[in-house]
Amino acid sequence: IGAGTAALMLGAMSAIGQVPTHVPPPVAGAPAVTIERIKVHAPTIVGNLEGDSADRDVLVMLPPSYAANPKRRYPVLYALHG
Incomplete structure (x- = not known):
């Protein structure tokens, strides 16, 4: 294939990987x-290498009650990229 075709294919492949992320609206009254x-x-x-x-x-998201309950145990979710 020619260089122009290869560039076009690479551009199309990178566009496929860019999917918009749906962000839900904030919940009214949520702490x-x-x-x-x-x-x-x-x-x-x-x-x-x-x-x-x-x-x-690293970003750590703490629940609203975290500061008021320092001895309470909370579940943890690790979100790793790559």
Whole structure:
């Protein structure tokens, strides 16, 4: 195939991967969550071949009752990309 055809195919493939994300509307009267940004060190990726930092930014979403109940245990959901 020619370079023009290859470029067209690559452009079409990347467009397929870009799907709009549906964001639901906010729930009226729902209490607000607290979002904290922390850094987590990942020793398993120190010195990785891509040269990426082993210190990763992580967003932590805390439920509205978290500050008032420091001894309560909460379920956790980890959302990892890639």
